[in-house]
Every structure is written in C-alpha cells, then in structure tokens.
Amino acid sequence: MSLASRLVERVLRLPPPITRDLVVERDLKVPMPDGTVLLADRWAPRTGGKGLPTALMRSPYGRRGVLALGSVRPLAERGYQVLVQSVRGGFGSGGTFDPMRQERADGLATLDWLVAQPWCGESVVLFGTSYLGYVQWAVADSLPPQVKAMIPHMTESALTLEFLRKDGMSLQTPFGWGYMVAKQERPFAMVRQPLELKKLRSALDTLPLADADVAALGHRSDYLQAILSHDADDPYWAAADHRDRVTATTVPVSSVGGWYDIFLPGQLRDFRALQEAGLPARLTVGPWTHTSPDNTVFTEALGFGLAHARGEEPPERAPVRLFVTGEERWRDFESWPPKGxxxxxxxxxxxxxxxxxxxxxxxxxxxxxxxxxxxxxxxxxxxxxxxxxxxxxxxxxxxxxxxxxxxxxxxxxxxxxxxxxxxxxxxxxxxxxxxxxxxxxxxxxxxxxxxxxxxxxxxxxxxxxxxxxxxxxxxxxxxxxxxxxxxxxxxxxxxxxxxxxxxxxxxxxxxxxxxxxxxxxxxxxxxxxxxxxxxxxxx
Structure with missing residues (x-):
C-alpha cells in the first residue's frame, strides 16, 4: 500500500503524510431505527488514531477500491480518522437502495451512532464528492454539535432535479448513473467499464426510452423507470430535495465545484443562499469536469476542515476563488456572482x-x-x-x-x-x-x-x-x-x-x-x- 499511497500523493500533489501506517476496522455494524444494519469501515493511524477528528463519508459506491485509495487513505494519513459507510442497499449494507430518497433518516442515524463511539472524539467533518456530498445536505439542518464543518465537492442539495426538468430533460447523466450503480457490484466492473459505456450509448438510442433499461441491463430498473416517469416537479422526488436545509445549516461550508461539472448551477445556488443568509461559507470553482482529478478538495479538508475541527481559524482567503478560463488563472472575489x-x-x-x-x-x-x-x-x-x-x-x-x-x-x-x-x-x-x-x-x-x-x-x-x-x-x-x-x-x-x-x-x-x-x-x-x-x- 505504501507504493499506491505515494502514487496518489504524487498524482494529486498532496503534502507529505503524517503517517502511512494505518489500521482498518472492517464491516462495523451501524443500526438504523427500522432495524436495518449498514456497514462501515474505520481508517485510522495505527497509533494515536483514537480521538482524532473524524471525516464521515457515506457512499453508494462501496468502501474499498478507488474510493479507499483516492479519498479515504489520503485523509487518514494526514490528520483524520475516517469512517466510510455504504448507504442502504449496497456493498453489504442491509435494505434496498432507493437513490436520493432515503439519505436523511439514515444519515441522521449514522451521525447519532458515530458521536457515541468511544474513538470518535469531539469533532466530525462531513466530506465527499457527488453523491457523497449530496448526503451532507440531507442532514445539514440537524447536525449534532460534534460536526464542525461540511466540505461538499461537485454536488448540490437537489441532486436529481436539474436533470429532470420539464423544459429540458437530461438523459445521459441520470441514465448513465443508474446503469453504473446497477452493475457496479458485478465481478470485474471496473475492467469492463469501456465496454459498458459502448453498450450504454447504444441503449440510449432505444425507442421507446422506457425499454432502454432492458436494452442496457437485461431487466427493468426501478430507478431508470422513475427518472422517465417522474419529472422534477413530481412529488415522487420530494424526499430528494434538500434545498430548504441549506440556510439552516449550523456549520461552516466549503464548496468545491467545476465549470464543466454536471451539478454546477445547483452548487452555485446553494452557495449564494448561504452567503445571502450571512452564514460562513466559501466557494472554489476550477476548470474541471465531474470526474477530473484535482487536489483542491483535499486542500480544503486539510486546511478548512481540520482547522474548524480543532477550533482554529482556517488560513485566510477570499470567500470565492474562481479559475478564469481563457486567462487560465485563479482569481479571488467576495461573492457569487461577483460585483462589477x-x-x-x-x-x-x-x-x-x-x-x-x-x-x-x-x-x-x-x-x-x-x-x-x-x-x-x-x-x-x-x-x-x-x-x-x-x-x-x-x-x-x-x-x-x-x-x-x-x-x-x-x-x-x-x-x-x-x-x-x-x-x-x-x-x-x-x-x-x-x-x-x-x-x-x-x-x-x-x-x-x-x-x-x-x-x-x-x-x-x-x-x-x-x-x-x-x-x-x-x-x-x-x-x-x-x-x-x-x-x-x-x-x-x-x-x-x-x-x-x-x-x-x-x-x-x-x-x-x-x-x-x-x-x-x-x-x-x-x-x-x-x-x-x-x-x-x-x-
């Protein structure tokens, strides 16, 4: 793992770790109020890990592999202990996966369990990208006092709704995501991905579109049927819409987005709501797509997140930092959208x-x-x-x-x-x-x-x-x-x-x-x- 750790450090241009000697507790059982048990892994330094600030990551993509190597390990090597949990219905967690519509209750129950653990310490930071950032907004208005900061990356508080607008339905992103999560636990899923993308593209030509899930997967998909049957205004998605929780959050928020990210409009809307409400928040937007590798989110986790977890002020910077394409340079501003x-x-x-x-x-x-x-x-x-x-x-x-x-x-x-x-x-x-x-x-x-x-x-x-x-x-x-x-x-x-x-x-x-x-x-x-x-x- 030392070689892989060093490779990630080099690719993401991370600062040297405090330690590379980590211990992982696998398959911790986290009970939900309805009796369902979700599984989580705890990563921490082999010595001195107990009581460190805990980074909580709730994921529909499993707890190992790329997520562990590229996100969990870098934090655990640099000042955090990390709890990464599989959301309901995936990778060993009980129940049925119902995307976006079940994360509030499960997220709140997970926080209650986490802060009661003897190793948790006094500080928790919510961290993660895309769906892992969205689940932060699902609980943002009901955080226990141990939570000190949120770092949502490439995400927003109403994750599905932009794609399902009546006046312009996106197809590739919600359908591609539903296809991916339906197949991700199959053997050799990562190796087969290029072939799967070709199959998915062919399926999107299907008429009627209601049969595209069968063309792609060989069977019906409740989620893919839902995105075709329920537009953004349908009450079906009410449990997935957490926009009203944004200004009720009680902790500082550092949002990181990309100019070519699928969630950018909603992420900027969330930041603007925070700023207009006078809440502590900052925004970073770079020249990235949804899957571009960058180290900014780790910079925020190590500077902004750890500082708040320790009761300190993070390094001073402007509230808004934008990469101006064409000029190809980072610039600082006081608000979004900037004045002038x-x-x-x-x-x-x-x-x-x-x-x-x-x-x-x-x-x-x-x-x-x-x-x-x-x-x-x-x-x-x-x-x-x-x-x-x-x-x-x-x-x-x-x-x-x-x-x-x-x-x-x-x-x-x-x-x-x-x-x-x-x-x-x-x-x-x-x-x-x-x-x-x-x-x-x-x-x-x-x-x-x-x-x-x-x-x-x-x-x-x-x-x-x-x-x-x-x-x-x-x-x-x-x-x-x-x-x-x-x-x-x-x-x-x-x-x-x-x-x-x-x-x-x-x-x-x-x-x-x-x-x-x-x-x-x-x-x-x-x-x-x-x-x-x-x-x-x-x-």
Whole structure:
C-alpha cells in the first residue's frame, strides 16, 4: 500500500503524510431505527488514531477500491480518522437502495451512532464528492454539535432535479448513473467499464426510452423507470430535495465545484443562499469536469476542515476563488456572482454575425432538425470521457447547427457570472428544443466551447421567445479572439432528443423531422446576454 499511497500523493500533489501506517476496522455494524444494519469501515493511524477528528463519508459506491485509495487513505494519513459507510442497499449494507430518497433518516442515524463511539472524539467533518456530498445536505439542518464543518465537492442539495426538468430533460447523466450503480457490484466492473459505456450509448438510442433499461441491463430498473416517469416537479422526488436545509445549516461550508461539472448551477445556488443568509461559507470553482482529478478538495479538508475541527481559524482567503478560463488563472472575489459585471446583449445578426448593435431587418436563418440523426453532444458538461473543453469544428460544420461570430476583438472581454440567451424561434412542429452554446474562437480559428444550455418549447409552431439558461462561467475572451454563439435543436445523448410529437419521452416511438427558424431583426432581437466586466469594476 505504501507504493499506491505515494502514487496518489504524487498524482494529486498532496503534502507529505503524517503517517502511512494505518489500521482498518472492517464491516462495523451501524443500526438504523427500522432495524436495518449498514456497514462501515474505520481508517485510522495505527497509533494515536483514537480521538482524532473524524471525516464521515457515506457512499453508494462501496468502501474499498478507488474510493479507499483516492479519498479515504489520503485523509487518514494526514490528520483524520475516517469512517466510510455504504448507504442502504449496497456493498453489504442491509435494505434496498432507493437513490436520493432515503439519505436523511439514515444519515441522521449514522451521525447519532458515530458521536457515541468511544474513538470518535469531539469533532466530525462531513466530506465527499457527488453523491457523497449530496448526503451532507440531507442532514445539514440537524447536525449534532460534534460536526464542525461540511466540505461538499461537485454536488448540490437537489441532486436529481436539474436533470429532470420539464423544459429540458437530461438523459445521459441520470441514465448513465443508474446503469453504473446497477452493475457496479458485478465481478470485474471496473475492467469492463469501456465496454459498458459502448453498450450504454447504444441503449440510449432505444425507442421507446422506457425499454432502454432492458436494452442496457437485461431487466427493468426501478430507478431508470422513475427518472422517465417522474419529472422534477413530481412529488415522487420530494424526499430528494434538500434545498430548504441549506440556510439552516449550523456549520461552516466549503464548496468545491467545476465549470464543466454536471451539478454546477445547483452548487452555485446553494452557495449564494448561504452567503445571502450571512452564514460562513466559501466557494472554489476550477476548470474541471465531474470526474477530473484535482487536489483542491483535499486542500480544503486539510486546511478548512481540520482547522474548524480543532477550533482554529482556517488560513485566510477570499470567500470565492474562481479559475478564469481563457486567462487560465485563479482569481479571488467576495461573492457569487461577483460585483462589477453587467449584462451585455450580443445580438444575432444576418450573415452569421454577432454584435452588440440591434440587428437590421433580415430574413430568419433556417435549418432542419432530424431526431433520427440528432445533433450530437460534443464535450461540455458530461460524466464520461470527452467532457469539458473541446474543438467544436466538426459540430459547427453540421447543417443543423447555426453559428454567429463577432469580429476579432480589439480588447479583452471578461465574462463572469450567469449566462442566458433569448432566441426568437419558430418550428414547423409544436414541440421543439433550442440548444445554445457559447464558444471562444482563437486566432487560428479553433472554436472551443465555454458553456451551454437547452430548453424545450411546447408552442414552437408560433414565433416564441425561447429563454435558455446556460451554465455559469468565468471566462476571458482575449484580444485577437472572437466570441461565437451556436444555435441548434439538441445535444444528444446529453439531452433526450425531442421527438417533435409531444408524446411523453418514455413512450414516444415516432420521430418527426422539424424545419426550424431563428429570427434576428428589430422586432425579434435574438441575443446572448453575457455578464461583462464593467469599466468601473472594483479591483
């Protein structure tokens, strides 16, 4: 294990450990109020571990393997003892796994058990990524006094709801996650992953989508059926929504996110709620996707988390630290969104131009969208390989993608904050989607995606103002570059393809081709609205 420990230390650029000599207590039994028993492992230094601050991690992905090597061991070697627990229904824990909907009661019972253990000591820090961060929010308003800090990483308090919006259902992320957890306990699951990704991608083409779980797994999946049957507003997901607990938390929170992370909008919403409520919180957002390896979360665990666990003040820094892409530099701010950035409209123009001026009278631009050959998702926000910043040349060459580009910039344009678009749109069908992507075109003509978003329309056969919320960003368009906007009608399989019929996505089998119009004239000033640095922005 010493070699593996040193490799992780090098890859994640971690400080040297206090010790590499650890002891692991396996399969500790944690009773739940209903009699179900969940299993946990305790990692601690072989000597002096009792009474150290305890990092609690509750996981649906098991307690060993990559999680143990890449997250648990680094903390146990550097000042913590760590309790990693398998949530209900997985990896030896009793009961049935019902994703997102059972973590509050089990999390509270686990905390009660933990603080009663003789080895626990007086301080607990909640720590973890993705689902392991989400379970922190599930208990955030009812923490025992021993809990001193929360460090949620790449996560948010309403984990599923962004993907299941009525006005733009994500497909690849919730379906891919459900597929992964359904197969993760099978032998050689990690080795088979590349083949599994290919099988999953094929399954997402299934019509109707309600049969995609059988195509992928060979059997029905309650979770995959649920995401197709219950949208974000359905009471079915009420137990998974912990947004109302955010401002009731009693401990400092350090959130770590990524510009290309699947949970970024919700994570920024949670941080803003904390900050507006005057609660102690800080935010770090880097140039990462959901699965990018980075050491920032460990920096926060060792600096922020341990300091609070010991009753000390963490190292001083600004409340908000953002990596500004384009500039490729970390910058500090006092809030999210930062002050000193004002909305500026970049209007779509005839001839594929983009400018701040109101467009002249002009005919609409048109394209044909065929859900049988859907506009593909290229880079951007996703979990699988290929996410993040990529070359968009191939995508922009498609006939079903429109582009609008500024002249070469004579000065830098810095954009930090929330991004949205207003597209005056009309379709030959009543039901259609509008996908908008912001790109940075460099001096060699390479177009790289910055952020994007999609919305679904239900009266698209009339001229409709489509309001599209893109992912937030912090990006500098350098002098000599150009700003580009893409408009299309899909990004499959990141988003479910719109069949154009109005049928429920779960049961639709007919795919209709649509002729789309994007209008840009004085009466229909389609635009991308960017938060641009003001001339008098505070230094």
């Amino acid at each position: 950035y004002e909305p500026r409209r970049f209007h779509l123009q005839p001839g594929g131009a983009l400018a701040t001026a109101t467009p002249e009278p002009s005919a609409p631009d048109t394209y044909r969208y065929d859900p049988g050959d859907p506009t593909p998702a290229v880079g951007g926000v996703a979990m699988p390989p290929g996410a993040g910043r990529v070359d968009n040349t191939g995508l922009e060459a498609r006939a079903d993608v429109l582009t609008y580009t500024t002249p070469v910039l004579e000065a830098d344009v810095e954009v930090i904050g929330e991004v949205h678009a207003e597209i005056h749109f009309r379709s030959s069908l009543r039901h259609a989607d509008v996908f908008v992507r912001l790109c940075d075109v460099d001096s060699k003509g390479r177009s790289t995606n910055v952020c994007d978003g999609l919305t679904s329309l239900t009266r698209a056969d009339e001229v409709t103002l489509a309001s599209v919320r893109l992912w937030p960003t912090a990006h500098r368009f350098e002098r000599g570059h150009r700003i580009r906007v893409q408009v299309s009608s899909g990004a499959f399989p990141r988003y479910a393809r719109n069949p154009g019929t109005g049928e429920p996505l779960a049961t639709a089998v007919e795919l209709r081709v649509a002729d789309q119009e994007v209008r840009h004239d004085p009466e229909h000033p389609s635009a991308l609205i960017l938060p641009v640095e003001a001339a008098d922005r505070p230094a």
